[in-house]
Amino acid sequence: MKFSSKNYLTRLIFLIQNFFIDNMNLQRKIETAAKWIYNSDNLVVFTGAGISTTSGLPDYRGPDGVWTRRDKGLPPPKMKLSWDEVKPNRGHFAIVELLELGKLDYLISQNVDGLHAKSGIPFDKMSELHGNMYFMKCLKCNGKITFEDAGWDKKVWGKGYRTDPVHQNQPKCPICGGRLISSIVNFGDPLPEDELTEAIKRSQNADVFFVIGSSLVVSPAANMPAIAQRNGSKLIILNLGETPYDKRADLRFFQDINEVLIPIVARVKNLLDKS
Known part of the structure; x- marks a missing residue:
């Protein structure tokens, strides 16, 4: 098949026109969104x-x-x-x-x-x-605390998920003494x-x-x-x-x-x- 410079040029012009049309439409939509937010x-x-x-x-x-x-x-x-x-x-x-x-x-x-x-x-x-991911929550009082402030070492106590086993000496809520778990919501939570x-x-x-x-x-x-x-x-x-x-x-x-x-x-x- 012979290369047609005319067909190539026509295709190029079409792509350029569509690029500018798409860009103009995008700018109009951005302007509309901005006005809605402003108002x-x-x-x-x-x-x-x-x-x-x-x-x-x-x-x-x-x-x-x-x-x-x-x-x-x-x-x-x-x-x-x-x-x-x-x-x-x-x-x-x-x-x-x-x-x-x-x-x-x-x-x-x-x-x-x-x-x-x-x-x-x-x-x-x-x-x-x-x-x-940086916070735990108390199941009793619903308070929040970072893993660090709770003194929770994941290497010792695990990730703190609701379904994890409870260890006797694991850190508790400093406010009410309730059980602390990770605030991350897993499937089924x-x-x-x-x-x-x-x-x-x-x-x-x-x-x-x-x-x-x-x-x-x-x-x-x-x-x-x-x-x-x-x-x-x-x-x-x-x-x-x-x-x-x-x-x-x-x-x-x-x-x-x-x-x-x-x-x-x-x-x-x-x-x-x-x-």
């Missing part, structure tokens, strides 16, 4: 594993995610960094900036990596529905009741509900967008993979998180500076 009184952000991939952590249903590899009969992806080296990324700090701008009402997260707290989100502004209740309440009051980096398939956490929409909230979804809520979303972004979230926050700040 919002009760913005709720909901995050999944996707927001932490830039920090070196695997997600679950991405191309090389934990569940994706499991379904292919492959072992889990290897950590690129040690846990001591894992730090919050620009996406985490963009959410902190929304809080500092007075636009974030509440954060709901499915992540256990503790990066939102490390980035500066206060615990009273956040529900970590699946727990936090109930979600933390107080944080779930608060997450539902904030979702009901949301006027903009912004999903970032979640496939929205793990319930009951994944029910939050529906709760928000039933009460009149706009729904924005930013996730590379598909979700069950894609057709219900008022704005849907399939781009990389930082490609969208960073300019949205910058535009919100610009709107606030002008007001």
Whole structure:
């Protein structure tokens, strides 16, 4: 087959035109999201594993995610960094900036990596529905304490899961003497009741509900967008993979998180500076 410079040029022009059209559409959507957030009184952000991939952590249903590899009969992806080296990324700090701008009402997260707290989100502004790997909780008084402050040595006492055997001399809650377990929610464990209740309440009051980096398939956490929409909230979804809520979303972004979230926050700040 002969090479046709005319066909090549036509194809190239088509690709360039579509690139600019797609980029213009993306910019319009970013502008719309920013205006919604700017006008919002009760913005709720909901995050999944996707927001932490830039920090070196695997997600679950991405191309090389934990569940994706499991379904292919492959072992889990290897950590690129040690846990001591894992730090919050620009996406985490963009959410902190929304809080500092007075636009974030509440954060709901499915992540256990503790990066939102490390980035500066206060615990009273956040529900970590699946727990936090750095914290234990008391089964009696529901108090929280870090493994370090509890004096819990994982080499001696194990990971502290609910189903682990109880040792006679293992550390107890310093407040009430109750049993301490890891705050991480494993399969079959109930979600933390107080944080779930608060997450539902904030979702009901949301006027903009912004999903970032979640496939929205793990319930009951994944029910939050529906709760928000039933009460009149706009729904924005930013996730590379598909979700069950894609057709219900008022704005849907399939781009990389930082490609969208960073300019949205910058535009919100610009709107606030002008007001």
